[in-house]
Amino acid sequence: MASKPVLLDCDPGIDDTLALIYLAGLHSLGEIELHAVTTTAGNADVATTARNAAWVLNACGISTIPVVPGEPAPQKVPLVTTPETHGDSGLGYFNAPEHMLGDDYVDLWQRAVDTHGRDLHVIVTGPATNVSAFRSRDPQRFAELVNITVMGGAVNHRGNSTPTAEWNFWVDPHAAADIFDHAPCPITLCSLEVTDQMLVGPERLQDIVDKLGATAIAQYLPEILRFYFEFHQAKGEGYQAQIHDLLTCMIALGTIDFAATATTVAVETESPLLRGTSVADVRGHWGRQPNARLVTSAAIQAAHDEFDRACAALNR
Numbered sequence: 588m589a590s591k592p593v594l595l596d597c598d599p600g601i602d603d604t605l606a607l608i609y610l611a612g613l614h615s616l617g618e619i620e621l622h623a624v625t626t627t628a629g630n631a632d633v634a635t636t637a638r639n640a641a642w643v644l645n646a647c648g649i650s651t652i653p654v655v656p657g658e659p660a661p662q663k664v665p666l667v668t669t670p671e672t673h674g675d676s677g678l679g680y681f682n683a684p685e686h687m688l689g690d691d692y693v694d695l696w697q698r699a700v701d702t703h704g705r706d707l708h709v710i711v712t713g714p715a716t717n718v719s720a721f722r723s724r725d726p727q728r729f730a731e732l733v734n735i736t737v738m739g740g741a742v743n744h745r746g747n748s749t750p751t752a753e754w755n756f757w758v759d760p761h762a763a764a765d766i767f768d769h770a771p772c773p774i775t776l777c778s779l780e781v782t783d784q785m786l787v788g789p790e791r792l793q794d795i796v797d798k799l800g801a802t803a804i805a806q807y808l809p810e811i812l813r814f815y816f817e818f819h820q821a822k823g824e825g826y827q828a829q830i831h832d833l834l835t836c837m838i839a840l841g842t843i844d845f846a847a848t849a850t851t852v853a854v855e856t857e858s859p860l861l862r863g864t865s866v867a868d869v870r871g872h873w874g875r876q877p878n879a880r881l882v883t884s885a886a887i888q889a890a891h892d893e894f895d896r897a898c899a900a901l902n903r
C-alpha cells in the first residue's frame with residue numbers, strides 16, 4: 588500500500604503533541620510520509636509551537652522532518668495564546684530546548700503540493716491562519732488541495748472558549764471563515780461535538796507511556812499531560828483531558844471508522860459575542876453548495892487502540 592503524504596499544520600500544544608506522536612508512529616511504519624510540519628500561533632506563539640513540534644518529533648526518534656513556523660499572528664485580530672490550558676511553554680510543565688528551524692513555510696507548502704499533488708493530506712490542528720494565508724499567496728496551488736481536515740468549531744455543541752466558540756476558530760475567526768468560504772474541496776471538519784469524546788486520564792496515560800517504552804518522549808509525557816489534566820479538573824471536567832487533535836489525525840487518514848455529513852459551514856467574524864462561532868446548515872436553508880464533511884461520530888475505543896499501535900511502533 589502506498590504511504591499517504593501528510594502535511595501537518597499545528598500549534599503544540601498538548602493534544603497536538605499526541606497528534607505528532609501518532610503521525611511519527613505511522614511515519615515510522617511507512618503508512619504515511621510526513622512531508623513537513625508547519626506551525627501556527629494559537630496555544631503558544633509561533634516560534635514556541637515550532638520549537639515544540641521539532642522537539643516532539645526528535646523525542647519520537649524522527650529528526651528528518653522539516654518543521655517551520657508559519658504566520659506569527661491571526662489575520663485581523665490580536666494574537667491571544669492560552670498558557671492557562673497548555674502552560675507557558677505550550678507543553679505543560681515541560682520546556683522544550685531551542686531548535687534550528689526552517690523559515691519559509693509557504694515554500695514548503697508549495698513543494699508539498701508540487702510533489703504530491705492531489706494525494707496530499709493537509710491536517711490542521713491549530714488556528715486556520717496558515718491555510719488561509721496560503722490561499723491568498725498561492726490561490727492556484729491552494730485550489731489543488733483536495734484532502735483538508737480541520738480540528739475546529741463547536742457545531743451543535745457548547746464552545747470551549749465562549750458559550751458557542753471553539754478555541755482554534757475563536758483565535759483566528761477570519762481565517763476559519765475564509766477557508767470555508769473558499770474551500771477548494773469539502774473540508775473534513777472535526778468539531779468539539781466529536782473531539783470532546785476523546786478523553787485521556789492518568790490510567791490511560793500510563794498505558795500510553797508503557798506502549799512507548801524506551802522512546803524518549805515517554806519519560807516527558809507525564810509532566811506534559813499533568814498540566815492538561817489539572818486544567819480540566821479546575822474547569823470541573825475531571826482529572827483527564829480531551830485529545831482533540833489526535834482524533835482529528837485518525838479521521839483525516841481514515842484509520843478509524845467515523846460518520847460524516849455533507850453540509851455548508853460558516854464562521855462568524857463580526858459579532859463580539861459570537862466571534863468564532865461555527866454554524867452548519869444541515870437543513871440547507873442557505874441553498875449553498877456543501878463546503879464541508881461534518882464529522883458527527885467516531886469510533887473512540889478504536890481510536891485508543893489505533894494510538895497504541897502507533898506508540899508501539901515507535902518503541903524499537
Ligand code: BDR
Nearest residue numbers: 600602712753754755831
Ligand atoms: C483545540 O484548541 C487547542 O487548545 C487544542 O490544541 C485543539 O486544537 C481544541 O479546541
Ligand code: CA
Nearest residue numbers: 600603712713
Ligand atoms: Ca491544537
